[in-house]
Amino acid sequence: MGLKAETRDRLKTVSTATLATALYKRGLRSQFIQDVKPLNPALPVMVGEAFTLRYMPAREDLNPITVFQNPEHPQRKAVEICPAGAVLVMDSRKDARAASAGSILISRLMMRGVAGVVTDGGFRDAAEIARLAIPAFHSRPSAPTNLTLHQAIDINVPIGCGDAPVFPGDVVVGDGDGVMVIPAGIADEIADEAVEMTAFEDFVTEQVLAGRSIRGLYPATDPQTKVDFEAWRKQTGR
Amino acid sequence: MGLKAETRDRLKTVSTATLATALYKRGLRSQFIQDVKPLNPALPVMVGEAFTLRYMPAREDLNPITVFQNPEHPQRKAVEICPAGAVLVMDSRKDARAASAGSILISRLMMRGVAGVVTDGGFRDAAEIARLAIPAFHSRPSAPTNLTLHQAIDINVPIGCGDAPVFPGDVVVGDGDGVMVIPAGIADEIADEAVEMTAFEDFVTEQVLAGRSIRGLYPATDPQTKVDFEAWRKQTGR
Amino acid sequence: MGLKAETRDRLKTVSTATLATALYKRGLRSQFIQDVKPLNPALPVMVGEAFTLRYMPAREDLNPITVFQNPEHPQRKAVEICPAGAVLVMDSRKDARAASAGSILISRLMMRGVAGVVTDGGFRDAAEIARLAIPAFHSRPSAPTNLTLHQAIDINVPIGCGDAPVFPGDVVVGDGDGVMVIPAGIADEIADEAVEMTAFEDFVTEQVLAGRSIRGLYPATDPQTKVDFEAWRKQTGR
Amino acid sequence: MGLKAETRDRLKTVSTATLATALYKRGLRSQFIQDVKPLNPALPVMVGEAFTLRYMPAREDLNPITVFQNPEHPQRKAVEICPAGAVLVMDSRKDARAASAGSILISRLMMRGVAGVVTDGGFRDAAEIARLAIPAFHSRPSAPTNLTLHQAIDINVPIGCGDAPVFPGDVVVGDGDGVMVIPAGIADEIADEAVEMTAFEDFVTEQVLAGRSIRGLYPATDPQTKVDFEAWRKQTGR
Amino acid sequence: MGLKAETRDRLKTVSTATLATALYKRGLRSQFIQDVKPLNPALPVMVGEAFTLRYMPAREDLNPITVFQNPEHPQRKAVEICPAGAVLVMDSRKDARAASAGSILISRLMMRGVAGVVTDGGFRDAAEIARLAIPAFHSRPSAPTNLTLHQAIDINVPIGCGDAPVFPGDVVVGDGDGVMVIPAGIADEIADEAVEMTAFEDFVTEQVLAGRSIRGLYPATDPQTKVDFEAWRKQTGR
Amino acid sequence: MGLKAETRDRLKTVSTATLATALYKRGLRSQFIQDVKPLNPALPVMVGEAFTLRYMPAREDLNPITVFQNPEHPQRKAVEICPAGAVLVMDSRKDARAASAGSILISRLMMRGVAGVVTDGGFRDAAEIARLAIPAFHSRPSAPTNLTLHQAIDINVPIGCGDAPVFPGDVVVGDGDGVMVIPAGIADEIADEAVEMTAFEDFVTEQVLAGRSIRGLYPATDPQTKVDFEAWRKQTGR
Secondary structure, X not given: OOOOHHHHHHHOOOOHHHHHHHHHHOOOOOOEEOOOEEOOXXXXXXXXXXXXXXXXXXXXXXXXXXXXXXXXXXXXHHHHHOOOOOEEEEEOOOOOOOEEEOHHHHHHHHHOOOOEEEEOOEXXXXXXXXXXXXXXXXXXXXXXXXXXXXXXXXXXXXXXEOOEEEOOOOEEEEEOOEEEEEOXXXXXXXXXXXXXXXXXXXXXXXXXXXXXXXXXXXXXXXXXXXXHHHHHHHHHOX | OOOOHHHHHHHOOOOHHHHHHHHHHOOOOOOEEOOXXXXXXXXXXXXXXXXEEEEEEOOHHHOOHHHHHOOOOHHHHHHHHOOOOEEEXXXXXXXOOOEEEOHHHHHHHHHOOOOEEEEXXXXXXXXXXXXXXXXXXXXXXXXXOHHHOEEEEEEOOOEEEOOXXXXXXXXXXXXXXEEEEEOHHHHHHHHHHXXXXXXXXXXXXXXXXXXXXXXXXXXXXXXXXXXXXXXXXXXXXX | OOOOHHHHXXXXXXXXHHHHHHHHHOOOOOOEEOOOEEOOOOOXXXXXXXXXXXXXXXXXXXXXXXXXXXXXXXXXXXXXXXXXXXXXXXXXXXOOOOEEEOHHHHHHHHHOOOOEEEEOOEEOOHHHHOOOOOOEEXXXXXXXXXXXXXXXXXXXXXXXXXXXXXXXXXXXXXXXXXXXXXXXXXXXXXXXXXXXXXXXXXXXXXXXXXXXXXXXXXXXXXXXXXXXXXXXXHHHOO | OOOOXXXXXXXXXXXXXXXXXXXXXXXXXXXXXXXXXXXXXXXXXXXXXXXXEEEEEOOHXXXXXXXXXXXXXXXXXXXXXXXXXXXXXXXXXXXXXXXXXXXXXXXXXXXXXXXXXXXXOEEOOHHHHOXXXXXXXXXXXXXXXXXXXEEEEEEOOOEEEOOEEEXXXXXXXXXXXXXXXXXXXXXXXXXXXXXXXXXXXXHHHHHHHOOOOOOOOOOOOOHHHHHHHHHHHHHHOO | OOOOHHXXXXXXXXXHHXXXXXXXXXXXXXXXXXXXXEOOOOXXXXXXXXXXXXXXXXXXXXXXXXXXXXXXXXXXXXXXXXXXXXXXEEEOOOOOOOEEEOHHHHHHHHHOOOOEEEEOOEEOOHHHHOXXXXXXXXXXXXXXXXXXXEEEEEEOOOEEEOOEEEOOOOEEEEEOOXXXXXXXXXXXXXXXXXXXXXXHHHHHHHHHHOOOOOOOOOXXXXXXXXXXXXXXXXXXXX | OOOOHHHHHHHOOOOHHHHHXXXXXXXXXXXXXXXXEEOOOOOOOEEEEEEEEEEEEOXXXXXXXXXXXXXXXXHHHHHHHOOOOEEEEEEOOOOOOOEEEOHHHHHHHHHOOOOEEEEOOEEOOHHHHOOOOOOEEXXXXXXXXXXXXXXXXXXXXXXXXXXXXXXOOOEEEEEOOEEEEEOHHHHHHHHHHHHHHHXXXXXXXXXXXXXXOOOOOOOOOOHHHHHHHHHHHHHHOO
């Protein structure tokens, strides 16, 4: 169990748009984390299993700045125990009025080998995070400390993030369009299908840029399209 | 421990507005469940300890209509185990596009002696619920079954409801203005203070309706106000 | 073709919540017109085939008050040609900042035998409309004339209303929870199923109000429930 | 200067919808206070000159509960100096997460002869306010004290309320649809025009309820309509 | 008829801000497509006549992935028939939760000589589209296929886009601020006026950057400003 | 009095995130201007005292394009009198549907030595403003002239901006995360504290990037951390 290395590698070569279509074909329409974007769009595709952190609204008396002195504070603990290769996904209730985390914690995640971090709220120190070599996705920058509005309450439970359901172990993929969540049980087959779809889409793109109409080509309702695609695969070794 | 009968009784005589002010004086500014209203405004004040249900976004493959055949389904289980005298508070992520529950479940809560039910989403069968003798608060009516968008996932964990933090055991009070959440540890003192405040506010209201200015009266910066209030208390036995 | 009289009659006896569940079982999750409510909740259930009016944003030079002198103005024309028994459904782009219609037009619809009127915007003269004997649903009252923001542009084309798809001829049902849209082709079977479901729900409600647990009862996983239900049907003649 | 008694009387007989159309004809499209509703829809039409109160976001250190001990606190002062016959209009930045005022202050306004009160936020003690004989309009009930989010900062300056511009002295009219703001300088002519329009609309309504088509009737493009209307005016003395 | 080549050329030299002011002077206040931005801000100004595509909310049974096999599917057909030099404007009901189109279709538009593409929803494959030499404007990236929420239903009808009215043939101009819609009938005069305004604004900018006050300069209430401007025009040949 | 040069210099070396935490420790949770971003993120940190401009909703008859011919028009006047070194902060009621200002006015502010400009609405000519050497923050670009929706009404009064309270003379600091507002009376102490915090955070970042755990380090609950930090300060001269 767990995310196979080859599945991870395959997913790194496909787009969230292609994955969305593959999931759509299986009746899954809600797996896109709405309204988050990469802080550094130049990084490679983010892939990893979801490790989650749940925030609830902060109550003032429970959230003095001193709470972080407790090494078991869920936000800090999550940063130290999120597995290497996983993606830390935070349920911030789509509220970016205070930060979900800042550059120090995300630097620590990067150093620990975590594959990425996602919040449906906002990060502080956004410019610094954008310079780190770890993919990070949020809604918009937010300077206030998380204590202002968010209390970290649960680690690695099922959550919502940007209106998408996220279960621990789901496979999370992020690129310039945002973040898709693949249910753990179908990650392998979705990866396979998406790699196939990507080959076809690359072929189609080449054809379109060469002047061909999408009629009969995309989708491949004209039998000639399939012939041409097979030839292209041979030629390109895909 | 737990909510004392006398505290419950006192809270039934005060308003959420008065409670909000008492909590504000202690630095608690986020205890109002935003944007919910009573389905039947004519019922008495709702008071009870919070028993919570957490929803996450629904994933289509996990939410066929058959899930309710499982007696352990968290929504159905919560309805059967929520203690009499408690208030069932649902975290529906402020999403009323599908229902949090309907009239049959709320009828069952009423029959079991539950003190009330709150969601930051919506209820279906709203007209029928409005005719039941159990206080219910929601954002707006919503016909679609909860499975459409909401998957019940956790019972009696800390949640957010209408942007307010709700911990199991917190004391929940609801009236025409909406719902306030009193941290469990200060419920007794808040109840006492609110009863005192209510006496003063009733006195002030009487004075104002008799034509007196609020200057010096509300707040009682004129010493005569305190004299008059004491006389009023004696006279009215409050 | 068209809505059968017996289907109409059956739909008048069921709730939008029950219809939503029946549609959900068929994979239709988007048929609830979000965020509209009845102006007069005391009227019977609204049932009729959709006849649509599409508004686009108003351009100032095209919408002087004089446009209504044109008898072919789509808003006025729609009011005069919407068939008796149909429901006039307006796509106001969920914008209630200006009215979709007012009491005079809705009075005319009522006199012409139209079964109801729905907008995902707002009506003006809301208090007067609430006194008419025609079901009307909107988001909230809105005094400004439709010309302020809405230009009627198309009659009886497929539209969106409150994020629901509405095709001319779809069967529209409205009650206290709001409005459901049943695809024309399945109206009969949905009506039949909903009548059956309603009988069962009425039985369940009776049982619950008599103190029975929902476990095994709702859904009927306990075989005794089915036995009891059959007995109840005989007894009640349903 | 000031609102003439006869203009006030005329405005009490017309609707905000009619006024909106009269203003629309003069190019004024933004005079409707968006998204407010009467707490007691059964009261007569509210009419009065605007007297304004401006709130800004509250800063915690400036808003302890003790600020109300200052008799010059703008919220309390506004309540004591708003002229009889005027309407107190509050700019709460469309934020109903905390109250703009409560029943005691609004009782005082009523006793002082103020004609009404409007906020684009919310009132606390909404159920009590709804029982007072002063028209009050808000977005929704809100229990938290105004200090939580609102600091009263300016009295009788030009403000925005529900996205409408409100200048001191503008004539404010409220009914079941909400609240319209008439620029002071055209209040008389708008009142006259609206009374005329109302007569015609009442005639039209009568005709429509008698079965007449709106074609040629509304607007009166058929010359016969004008003839009939004149006859109706004579008959009804309007 | 249609957009003149010289008008197109002129519009390529002006900004949407200048056009907005020219339209404002004619009483047109709603011609800005709200909340869209260019995917590639480095491209030249987009200019072309509007060719429209209308989406409605998707119904699940009508939108299996196989619908694209139909060459007449309106989305695919629009891409193949939108005239060279036109701008394809999509009414996606301001809903970016699913894509309006992706890189393959937009590549095809580019190859066909289409002048640009606008949606008030979102595009998928946003990073790839940003590298194409065709101006594209949207609200934000969105990975899910359009079928998830959008059904293409009408080609080249009047639509709303970002709350702006768009009629087929209107002249659409886009730059870093977003997209303006010029009614077809006044495109020539607006272009002329905007070119004149741009000359003056360029002169003003030069003056301001040289240290001159805006008083008397912008607008040119000081007669000397007009003298200086005329001299500048001669000098610069504009 | 006023902002000391050394406080200004110190504030230029710290981040809004650090300032937010320092303010949070003093109970100030609302000082972040929500949802604004820099047009040019590459500029240095913006620091200056707030000089404010308040907009109200525009009334059509008061806002013809000719109003700018009045040299006392508050928008134009504010641009000419805002002190050098100050930050012009505009209350645009969080409404970016029309512009708050454009490149000519902001060029003039730059030439006059103004330290920056902030609106909770949008600027027009955004691409040009982004090339100026003055920090500017807004919500999003917006082409329409301010007259379309905004009437400048007051100069240098207390305002709200992005839900934050802003008093004239407050110290405004802006960077990649957005804009913080420091109450004037505590600017010096906040600057001192933030410089200290920044030193520690820089040390922590270095340690984390060298592989150290945040446990005991951030916050410095491990005594060794304090020892190491002191050594680092000596070594780095901070």
